[in-house]
Amino acid sequence: MALIRTSAPLVPPITLADAKAHLRVDGADEDALITSLIETATAHVERGFGLALITQGVTIIRDAWPDSWLVELPLTPVQAVASVTTFEADGGSIVFDAGHWFADTVSHPPRIVLHGTAPWPKPGRRANGIEIAVTAGFGDAPSDVPEPIRQALLLLVAHW
Structure with a gap:
């Protein structure tokens, strides 16, 4: 199994200003290092x-x-599952109809669950034959990240 980031976060989970305040650093001399x-x-x-x-x-x-x-x-939190795609041996792809599954983003770990008796589509490739495209993250802003995680990040920055 592999995870490939297809779109990067627009902001870091802690700001440079928050890290500098935690470190008690004034001025911009250390900004590149802290970033x-x-x-x-x-x-x-x-x-x-x-x-x-x-x-x-x-x-x-x-x-x-x-x-x-x-x-x-293998990733949490998941906001949405955009698509489930299988790949044929010749490289062609088939998008699994979203009417046959639903994304359970409430459970931990998040999961995809089949509706009724629908089977999983069989990939034609033996390796890397299934791709699941998701949007993941606590939210768009640093304030969306739980405070204990933000504090842990600040402690790591200070430790290193």
């Missing part, structure tokens, strides 16, 4: 905990479906 540390702390927390902090597009790539009527998504 880099914010990016590093964000990547560390997102990868380590399977989170998307600020709204972003992500494609989840799978080889096969589980032997179940649901598939758990």
Whole structure:
């Protein structure tokens, strides 16, 4: 399984001003370093905990479906599932009709659940035959990220 970011967040989960206030840094001499540390702390927390902090597009790539009527998504929170696509051996793609599944974004982890007795479509490729396009993240602004996570990011920035 792989995760590919298809659209990046428009803002970081903590602002440069917040980080500088936490570090008690005045002036702009260290802005580039602090910005880099914010990016590093964000990547560390997102990868380590399977989170998307600020709204972003992500494609989840799978080889096969589980032997179940649901598939758990390896990223949280998920705001929406845009599409589920399988790929044929010749490279052609088939979008799985959204009438056959629904996105359960309330559960943790989020998941895609089949309606009724609909089967999962079989990919023609043995590897990377399934792509699930999602919008993930707590929201568009740093204030949408839960405060304990924002504080953890500030602590990481200060630690490094």
